[in-house]
Amino acid sequence: MFLKYLAPCAATAVACLSLTFPSTPPPETADATFKKLCSSCHGDVQAFVDRKWKHGTTKAELIASISKGYSDFGMPAWEATLKPAQIEGIADLILSSIEKGSRYSFNNKPKSNVFKTEAYTVRLDTVASGLSSPWGMAFLPGGDLLATDRTGKIYRIGANGQKSEVSGGPQVLAEGQGGLLDVVLHPKFDTNHWVYFSYSAVKDSPEGKVGTTAILRAKLDGTQLTDQQVIFEAQPWSKTRHHYGSRLAFDKAGYLFVTVGERGSEYTNPQNLESDLGKVHRLNDDGTPAAGNPFKDKGRATIWSWGHRNPQGLYIDQATGTIWETEHGPRGGDELNIIRKGANYGWPVISYGIGYDGKAFTSLKAKEGMEQAQHYWVPSIAPSGLALVEGTRYPAWKGNFLVGSLRFKYLNRCVIKNNKVVKEEILFPNIGRVRNVKIAPDGYAYVAVEDPGVILKVVTTGK
Known part of the structure; x- marks a missing residue:
């Protein structure tokens, strides 16, 4: 009789525990990864809004820069440390910052009034x-x-x-x-x-x-x-x-x-x-x-x-x-x-x-x-x-x-x-x-x- 009532209670407790304490922590955001690994050298990500770039600003070029690095300039390679999805997330974060500034890129002087x-x-x-x-x-x-x-x-x-x-x-x-x-x-x-x-x-x-x-x-x-x-x-x-x-x-x-x-x-x-x-x-x-x-x-x-x-x-x-x-x-x-x-x-x-x-x-x-x-x-x-x-x-x-x-x-x-x-x-x-x-x-x-x-x-x- 005791076991008959214990089993449902135990099952419920396990279910409650699984809801309250997830076994897998949520993945770290790209912003958090950038702050932890990159900000000590590069500052806040918004600094990329008006930065001059040496190696391109397409997503592929940014992923290559982050993955392979440029040791001559002190940029480490992150491909052995970060997963591809993490590197892609940082590239997307940088791109979003660059795009905020691109709307103000007025190359030509007005031709009339x-x-x-x-x-x-x-x-x-x-x-x-x-x-x-x-x-x-x-x-x-x-x-x-x-x-x-x-x-x-x-x-x-x-x-x-x-x-x-x-x-x-x-x-x-x-x-x-x-x-x-x-x-x-x-x-x-x-x-x-x-x-x-x-x-x-x-x-x-x-x-x-x-x-x-x-x-x-x-x-x-x-x-x-x-x-x-x-x-x-x-x-x-x-x-x-x-x-x-x-x-x-x-x-x-x-x-x-x-x-x-x-x-x-x-x-x-x-x-x-x-x-x-x-x-x-x-x-x-x-x-x-x-x-x-x-x-x-x-x-x-x-x-x-x-x-x-x-x-x-x-x-x-x-x-x-x-x-x-x-x-x-x-x-x-x-x-x-x-x-x-x-x-x-x-x-x-x-x-x-x-x-x-x-x-x-x-x-x-x-x-x-x-x-x-x-x-x-x-x-x-x-x-x-x-x-x-x-x-x-x-x-x-x-x-x-x-x-x-x-x-x-x-x-x-x-x-x-x-x-x-x-x-x-x-x-x-x-x-x-x-x-x-x-x-x-x-x-x-x-x-x-x-x-x-x-x-x-x-x-x-x-x-």
């Missing part, structure tokens, strides 16, 4: 030329355009394309990535004439010239700036000449938001609330800390969010108050973020990018208490400038974001659904390093391109 997009035939009209690196754009009442050039010059551009230089701007450190950067009008510019400029300020120190991201406001009268006031200087000053940020935007309550890069000191500044660097700041229009900022009692009083690398795109939706930002990752991992009060965006603790030498800054892509991007780019497109398409000029693009690409020299269209990018389109390939994009009050998109510096107007001519 007319482009075919998914929705429209588009003509790019030249609004202004003869600039070096146009950085900021602001639209004045009456239709004139105020534009900054990184060299330090400010231009007022009329509807006929006439370009007049504006005097009275700040002294800038136009070295490396620095110079005269963004420009924005006060929300009540019609009555107070205040214009705000971000720039890389310079001063002498015992260690030589140092710089920082600063904000100057001044009153515009025709082509003359007066009543200049420096209202913000990010602390500390630094000897480096890169990662200044810096974009400016007013929200509907009249607060000024300023993006500041971490100046290349990733382990010192972005995770330090006593530093202004690697942060988004929220100011009153006179530069004083805005009421309600989250860190006034335990850090710098102007900080709104932290953990940023080099933010060069900023857009505030005046209807919803949502703050959107783009920032450069190191090599891969460029980000599109929604900026929230007090939030930490993780740099350099978490990142989807790697160093320029192919080595990872961090093994973490997520961590509790740190924000995930709404979207990230691998490979890096080097995003600069961010605009939301509104109005009736481009109905098929309404609600889409436009993002400039410095690295691949095109304008990126992002289709947004539930605050996520669900589709992208490459617009105007190889037109030049796109530094900024803005939507004018009349609904037209304006695009600033570097070296030679031009400002272009996007005009649809048909389907």
